[in-house]
Amino acid sequence: MEDRETIIGLEIHCQLDTKSKMFCGCSTDFRDNEPNTHTCPVCLGLPGSMPMVNKRAIEFALKVAKSLNCNIREESEFSRKNYFYPDLDKAYQITQYDKPLAEWGKLLIDGDDGEKEIRITRIHLEEDPGRSVHMGTTDRGKYTLVDYNRAGIPLIEIVTEPDLRSPKEARKFLNKLRATLEYLNVFDSEKEGSLRVDANISLKGSERVEVKNISSYKGVEKALTFEVTRQRNLLRRGQTIARETRHFVEARGVTTSSRSKEEENDYRYFPEPDLLPLKVASWVDAIELPELPDARRERFVTQYGVSAEHAKTLTGGLKLAEFYEQVAKEDPALAATWTADYLLGELNYRDFSIDAMPSIIFQELLVLIKSDTITDKSAVEILRLILDAVKEGKQPERPQEIVTRLGLAKSSGDQVTQMIEEVISEQPAAVADYYAGKMQALNFLVGQVMKKCRGRADPGHLNIILKENLDKKV
């Protein structure tokens, strides 16, 4: 039975990294603060309060729209989305409905079958509601606390056409989008809750299912993978897929049927009478875009001679790209390999961001590698020791200090020659096997030398020297 095509569209909400909220001057730096301490009459929705548009937020949104090649409306409008919920203090959210800021853009990603364009339906601005903290379980919760610190934080909503064909493509799209937003300096991906995703997913010919409450990048692929499997299983059993809204439960990696009162709400949208239409023509021209991921990727290839694969990896995040450029000065190729192939792996394993590795320290390590002072294996060991120290909150040692402390310096040429001679005389049987044509004997001998020098040599290099030595003696 042929598996039906997967059709996915995403609705992404990102918190814009402005200093103030969308409609008032309250600080957006509310995390780790006491609840309800970053509020004012406006974001609390006190009677008589009125919204004032944050120009910075508009600028940021226009940057995003421009970088995604959207048509920017000359005149857009704010609307009220009316519904009752305790964390929505005005009982309406100021958003944009029928006249959004921008429409019809695109983002290029590496799809499952090569490069492809994902169409952006629309981009608009809105405010975040407050935050509900449920005490107890959602079913039998004793009470709910509401914190309005988050109320009024500027959000940008980006909606895609259903152009994505797999959970993996969805993840790639999000990564590209995130990188773009970082490069534009409008978004801090490390802030908790700064990105929320709702996904619409269907198998061709069947009903669409909406999945809400996805708040991490990894979560998106997990949620969608689970959904695809769930839907395929239903079809295999001859059942139909119901059109519904489901919630993603991150902890269990599953989607569940939504039992809350989020059914078809009539939001009674109408234009926000307290705000004037947004005219952005003059602003749009003034906006200059910085170097975006694709351009940077190309530059890495031409300027640093980095491979296309490496360039893609290294430009995947703004901080990572900047890190690379700092450490690439001496030897771009070496830096590329060690950053992309080794460092990233170690960081991901520990759930660290690039911040965990000070670039100065990494540069030192690269120098030691380049000068042939240590073996690759030792370099990896040093890398791990540094990151483990960071994980424990300790100040990491400098690579040179570790080399000295653990005696990781490579054995000198003379020492190596000495040890080779010793092994050759200690292992006559293996030597004889080698001369008899058994190549495994060479590997064995290399291993013996490695043992002798406690790994302070390059096995590949040893292989060559040992062979030379043996061949000479004949």
Add this chain to the structure above:
Amino acid sequence: MTKTLTFDPKDTIHSFITTIPEVSYGEGPLSGVTVAVKDNISTKGIETTCASRILQGYVPPYDAHVITLLKESGAAIVGKTNMDEFGMGTTTENSAFGPTLNPLDLSRVAGGSSGGSAAAVAAGLVDCSIGSDTGGSIRCPAAFCGIAGLKPTYGRVSRYGLIAYANSLEQIGPMARDVSTLSRLYAVIAGHDPRDATSIDKPYSHTPSSDIQGLKIGIPDEFFGEGVNPQVADVVRESIKTLESLGAEVVSCTMPSMKYALSAYYVTCTSEASSNLARFDGVRYGPAIETLKSWHDAYSEQRKDGFGKEVRRRIILGTFSLAAGYYGRYYQKAQTARQMVRDDFERIFRDVDVIAGPTMPDIAFRLGEKSDPLQMYLSDILTVPANLAGVPALSVPCGTVDNMPVGLQLIGRYFEDERIIDTAYAFEQEGS
């Protein structure tokens, strides 16, 4: 240098909800002038209820912009006045705390929704007051109580701090026994406020002039049509003759959009109100909500108990007209009708400078007389067009019928508040 005055009015007409017994005031153009403030305007530290039980005990932590301006001008804010709940009404009978009586006849209403502000001025309890006008709520009580009241051009006075009823229609405005005082008060409260995005940068600094030589006055047929008490019409016509004797020229005109104005008004204001009043749930302010229930049930109960009948009626009407499937038929249509009203004014104002007519179709009703809400809505017919268009309009007393005051309404072009104030001043001076 701050001074204090004591305020202990004989408020038998129930014009105040809150009075401040000891009021400090400073220097400035209104130093020591006693001002009463309608109870839908936020006053820091002073209970602000909108005459509703759902806001009983609510003490705003901030001042409305106009309050800041009044304080800076040295005015003495002596109390918060009674009104129709949330501004919804034409008589102040919809107050949750009882109606305000007309000081000229205690068996009659003071008008609404700024009934308390008008009555306090008419009764001489204060020098002047501020009210709000969404569909006639300053002009109506001014007419019924025999004082002057102005609804400014939309945007000339900041709405920051005015507890919203219908954002696209309302303005805060001055009310006084004479036009000069009204003008002085207006000068203080008008001007740009960056916290109100609809606020316009057009301060008012005008001394009323009585020279109306050559002024062209338009009299729309519809303002004197069916539904207007013929005696009221006569008094107003006489007043317009007085204006003619002062050098004005009268031109008759017609406003066909009048027949849609009332519906356009009620659809618009109830729609906006249904959204503006949704925040009143007892969670953050007002009487505390019952927390042992599910939020949905608690909200329903709180709002049913806290809002009066007329408020609930208008919220339901507004919710309906914004509902999916009805938006196009009602709200959107209302905006089209609204544009027709604007267009009519624009057309008429090409040939005339000021439009005149009665403010209200009748004199103040007796308490309890208008029990049918629709009957009540019909009395707004002459005042709502100015709100729909946003043009300035004022009411100035122009005579009596059955010993009750009649108001002459003057409507001007956008930003020509100065001109209608002059016209009113000229009329007033002639009468004195």
